[in-house]
Amino acid sequence: MKRIHGLVLMTLLALIPFVTNSSFAQTSERLYVVNKAGETISIVNARTLAVEHTVATGRNPHELAVAPDGSKAYVGNVAENSVSVIDLKTNTEKRKITSPDFMSPHGIAFTPDSRRAVVTSERARKIVVIDATTDQVIRAIETDQGGTHMALVNKAGTWAYFTNRESNTVSFLDLSNYRIVTNVAVGQGAEGFALSPDEKEIWVGNRVDGTLSVIDIARRQTVSTIPAEAPIRVTFTPDGKHVLVPNGGASEVNVFDVATRRKIRTIGVGQSPAGVVAASNGARAYVACQGTNEIQVIDTQSWLVVGKVAVGNGPDGLAFR
Numbered sequence: 001m002k003r004i005h006g007l008v009l010m011t012l013l014a015l016i017p018f019v020t021n022s023s024f025a026q027t028s029e030r031l032y033v034v035n036k037a038g039e040t041i042s043i044v045n046a047r048t049l050a051v052e053h054t055v056a057t058g059r060n061p062h063e064l065a066v067a068p069d070g071s072k073a074y075v076g077n078v079a080e081n082s083v084s085v086i087d088l089k090t091n092t093e094k095r096k097i098t099s100p101d102f103m104s105p106h107g108i109a110f111t112p113d114s115r116r117a118v119v120t121s122e123r124a125r126k127i128v129v130i131d132a133t134t135d136q137v138i139r140a141i142e143t144d145q146g147g148t149h150m151a152l153v154n155k156a157g158t159w160a161y162f163t164n165r166e167s168n169t170v171s172f173l174d175l176s177n178y179r180i181v182t183n184v185a186v187g188q189g190a191e192g193f194a195l196s197p198d199e200k201e202i203w204v205g206n207r208v209d210g211t212l213s214v215i216d217i218a219r220r221q222t223v224s225t226i227p228a229e230a231p232i233r234v235t236f237t238p239d240g241k242h243v244l245v246p247n248g249g250a251s252e253v254n255v256f257d258v259a260t261r262r263k264i265r266t267i268g269v270g271q272s273p274a275g276v277v278a279a280s281n282g283a284r285a286y287v288a289c290q291g292t293n294e295i296q297v298i299d300t301q302s303w304l305v306v307g308k309v310a311v312g313n314g315p316d317g318l319a320f321r
Helices: 002-026
Strands: 030-035 040-045 051-056 061-066 072-077 082-087 092-098 105-110 116-121 126-131 136-142 148-153 159-164 169-174 179-185 190-195 201-206 211-216 221-227 242-247 252-257 262-268 273-278 284-289 294-299 304-310 315-320
Touching (some): 061 315, 072 105, 072 116, 082 105, 116 148, 116 159, 126 148, 169 190, 242 273, 294 315
Antiparallel strands (some): 030 040, 040 051, 116 126, 252 262
8 A cells, every 4th residue: 555655656746847847838938029229129928927038139129030949039130230149048149140131121030940031121122031040141132122121921931921111012922932923012101011820811001001901812912901090010819800900100009800801999008009919829919119118918808908018118029939
């Protein structure tokens, strides 16, 4: 009997590390925040809303992307024409990537295998491709479009998309041969955009004319235009049912129903909202409020602000992982 009790105890003790590690894995998601004026990124625990690390970057960072394998983040430093490589194991800037093709590097997106990244070079009218295994620039692609601004890559890693806010288009780049196959006309000042979870549509925020353009990806054309106030950034909820759009000219985030393509809710937030991203489980969304130097947390069931976290100066670009 004592031996049986001893075996049971040993079994229970053996399970303790497993339970602890499992619990940690469930609560280890992070929010990554670019602080433009502070020239840092803040790394926030998405469960506790505590800022766990503040990492220095280059001058005037705007956007960032986190590699899907969680190893690193890239941050575009607009004022010094570089990309900071942030080691996410040590939470330090490992190096800066420079290139003569970088002129205001801005939007960034990794391929799903974490082996490549695409970066917009806004003033050079180029897309720069980085080998993310070596952090070396391997290619620069002429866009022939003005103000190439934000970047997305699809789940298969076969296509990249870019907004061109001066040419009022969205570019489709074939990542197998690095050819831009089309530039889809959208509204004026195309800036923030998002790919629907089913990858059938791209919603584009046209900041100048105050609209959202809906692009049918298969048809490669805009199929709907929706009124929206100063849409600076765009994100889908993971279920694909809603789109959140910060109003860059007011302290609010507008919520759109995807099926009806209508605005269904306006949420009051801090001053000058910009970057917006949804949690992977869809329960929360996060918006960067540049005027109040904080991230506000939106519950996606009630559409209410349920939390706030102070970050650095001028928070803008966001990533969630």
